[in-house]
Amino acid sequence: MKKSLLSFAAATTLALGSLTLAAPSAPVLAQAAAAVSPLDLVAPVAEYKIYVTKATQQFVKDTKAFTDAVKAGDVEKAKALFAPTRVSYEQIEPIAELFSDLDAAIDSRADDHEKAEADPGFTGFHRIEYGLWEKNSTAELGPFADKLLADVEELHKRIAGLTFPPEKVVGGAAVLMEEVAATKISGEEDRYSHTDLWDFQGNFDGSRKIFDLFRPLLPKDDGEFVKKVEGNFNRVDVILAKYKEGNGFQSYEKLTDADRNVLAGAVNTLAEDLSTLRGKLGLD
Amino acid sequence: MIDEPDSPVREPRLKPYSPVRRDILKALGLNALALAGMMAGVAPRPGLAREPAAGGNVATAPVSDRTAEKQPFLGEHQAGVVTPRPACGMVASFDVLAQTPDELVRLFRTLTERTRFLMEGGTPPVRDPRFPPTDSGILGPVVIPDNLTVTVSVGSSLFDGRFGLGPFRPKYLERMTAFPNDALNADLCHGDLSIQLCANTADTTIHALRDIVKNLPDLLWLRWKQEGAVPVLPEVPDRPAESARNFLGFRDGSANPDANDTALMNRILWVQRGGEEPEWMAGGTYQAVRIIRNFVERWDRTPLREQERIFGRARDSGAPLDGGPGASEFDVPDFGRDPDGVHTPHDSHIRLANPRTPESETNLILRRPFNYSNGVTKSGQLDMGLLFICYQANLLNGFITVQRRLDGEPLEEYIKPVGGGYFFTLPGVRDENDFFARPLLAAAHLVPAAG
Numbered sequence: 001m002k003k004s005l006l007s008f009a010a011a012t013t014l015a016l017g018s019l020t021l022a023a024p025s026a027p028v029l030a031q032a033a034a035a036v037s038p039l040d041l042v043a044p045v046a047e048y049k050i051y052v053t054k055a056t057q058q059f060v061k062d063t064k065a066f067t068d069a070v071k072a073g074d075v076e077k078a079k080a081l082f083a084p085t086r087v088s089y090e091q092i093e094p095i096a097e098l099f100s101d102l103d104a105a106i107d108s109r110a111d112d113h114e115k116a117e118a119d120p121g122f123t124g125f126h127r128i129e130y131g132l133w134e135k136n137s138t139a140e141l142g143p144f145a146d147k148l149l150a151d152v153e154e155l156h157k158r159i160a161g162l163t164f165p166p167e168k169v170v171g172g173a174a175v176l177m178e179e180v181a182a183t184k185i186s187g188e189e190d191r192y193s194h195t196d197l198w199d200f201q202g203n204f205d206g207s208r209k210i211f212d213l214f215r216p217l218l219p220k221d222d223g224e225f226v227k228k229v230e231g232n233f234n235r236v237d238v239i240l241a242k243y244k245e246g247n248g249f250q251s252y253e254k255l256t257d258a259d260r261n262v263l264a265g266a267v268n269t270l271a272e273d274l275s276t277l278r279g280k281l282g283l284d
Numbered sequence: 285m286i287d288e289p290d291s292p293v294r295e296p297r298l299k300p301y302s303p304v305r306r307d308i309l310k311a312l313g314l315n316a317l318a319l320a321g322m323m324a325g326v327a328p329r330p331g332l333a334r335e336p337a338a339g340g341n342v343a344t345a346p347v348s349d350r351t352a353e354k355q356p357f358l359g360e361h362q363a364g365v366v367t368p369r370p371a372c373g374m375v376a377s378f379d380v381l382a383q384t385p386d387e388l389v390r391l392f393r394t395l396t397e398r399t400r401f402l403m404e405g406g407t408p409p410v411r412d413p414r415f416p417p418t419d420s421g422i423l424g425p426v427v428i429p430d431n432l433t434v435t436v437s438v439g440s441s442l443f444d445g446r447f448g449l450g451p452f453r454p455k456y457l458e459r460m461t462a463f464p465n466d467a468l469n470a471d472l473c474h475g476d477l478s479i480q481l482c483a484n485t486a487d488t489t490i491h492a493l494r495d496i497v498k499n500l501p502d503l504l505w506l507r508w509k510q511e512g513a514v515p516v517l518p519e520v521p522d523r524p525a526e527s528a529r530n531f532l533g534f535r536d537g538s539a540n541p542d543a544n545d546t547a548l549m550n551r552i553l554w555v556q557r558g559g560e561e562p563e564w565m566a567g568g569t570y571q572a573v574r575i576i577r578n579f580v581e582r583w584d585r586t587p588l589r590e591q592e593r594i595f596g597r598a599r600d601s602g603a604p605l606d607g608g609p610g611a612s613e614f615d616v617p618d619f620g621r622d623p624d625g626v627h628t629p630h631d632s633h634i635r636l637a638n639p640r641t642p643e644s645e646t647n648l649i650l651r652r653p654f655n656y657s658n659g660v661t662k663s664g665q666l667d668m669g670l671l672f673i674c675y676q677a678n679l680l681n682g683f684i685t686v687q688r689r690l691d692g693e694p695l696e697e698y699i700k701p702v703g704g705g706y707f708f709t710l711p712g713v714r715d716e717n718d719f720f721a722r723p724l725l726a727a728a729h730l731v732p733a734a735g
Contacts, residue, residue: 232502261505265381268501279415 083195090202094172133192177271197249354429364433377475437707472703512654535602564723567711575703596632
């Protein structure tokens, strides 16, 4: 496969050269994948599974407390628990998303639905967020709370029985950054509560966890890559630290344009760089 | 996969080829599509993207003779300003995310590298397929130049406190402020850096944008973009080329100054050394971009005579209204003989924009607009209009003065500027060692002066 690709590229260059479409010389960058033995992947994948299991257990526990508050009609308590409850979900989002039916039920946003907030298919966290912040009330939220808890428990059950494919785990580091780049930089994820920075933190923690677990398997000469990725994770940490408040974060609306730009640059670069992690480890 | 052709070579497409050559190419393992694409470069014929020859199937790609056309990248001026406008254009505006002078230098060096490759065409590096590919692949495994130009300009905000460029800010570069008829949308305005992309097809401009975005994730953040196109015309032998029409049905650009007149361009378009502007700007030009919505339903319900008096030209021929029978868009109106505005109303668009007095000679601008069509408004009307782009050596004497003269024109009832910005188009990249913005960065001592 690789051989035919190379010969094709060479032939094309040759032929084009004669047709004045002169291609630059040496067009082939044979960036070879590292030879990581499947055995080497066992330990980090197992450790990641433990990470996910712990996060899921935390998520079930927190969701129970959150939905209890909603059902008890305690608006203030429910508001206080909304963002922290989501953090463990955001950490493991690449795995949670393997179950797309549950992800949609738990975490879809109003604009995923044709009738937006009024759509009967709009359930889960953001439906409850809408009620708490826009209506300042738990009225009518009871059934959504029940469904959310049931969906989260089902997720827990499914994850427990899941075999973790290494390429999905490794690919997840970039997927978490794609999450941030696609919907969180704009502040549209938690549009009623503006608690996006909590989600950011969850996504970054989850991505960094994967990177840290697999970093030792990277080729020894890939120090520049490691340095660059860690540099961008650190940039993000510095920005997020500026907005820490108590155990959590200030409103996303407080984020300055300059800091938003730093986050955007770091997120997009992490997404771009981490998208090569699978290749670097030779995972198809 | 791309290794082997999976369809028989189609004879009608290969006619211009000698059998010998075909055999060579076959021996090189080229597939039929790549072959057809390259063929186009060998036997240029006048024409446009058109349907494939007989034997093509429904989803067979339209073909073009012009994919090998290319514009020179190196030069005193950037390409894409006086370059004849191809069918498709786009302006993309970015925030610069660079935090340090070194990062700013890397931004302009990388932009230079990408532009050189994209305008020249060629084969992108091939990576192990377990990696994401280096190229989006939307133009196929070989990137065609397709007449692409990439024109890089900087906004006034790049000269804020971040990099110490303040003292080197172009004298007339400012943040665009609203004119009376504007309804500016903050999401479609301004930017630290603009890139104008023009090519024969929209796919080529999109490919270039995606390449730039992918290669500069840590240094550029896309704020807005607007694509546009101009309608193509059949070539008529022995007739001068006509100006393209805008979405109001009128020709746009008839009175454009002649971009082939170097002396004129040096006077009205290119910033000259030794003038009032910082030295680094020599060879550059000011760029004004405006996204101007046209209320086309309303326009289409307006009597033709009124439309023509609003513009000051006959719609079909483009001739000025004082032109006699058989006049064309290239006839020059003589406002001096029409002091009362009998033929051409005083408030018509062309008379206000260019009164053709000795004084208004200093207000000439070079227009390079495209038409855009974006979708439907909440009111069920077409969201379309003009991606207005113009260039001039002095932004105040040029676009700003012309637009001020137009403020209150009757055409305003049918148009609404909603976005855009002012930028300064950097001087050209002179040679292999040069790169975008080098004179500016050297003036600010961020890079060594050119040797």
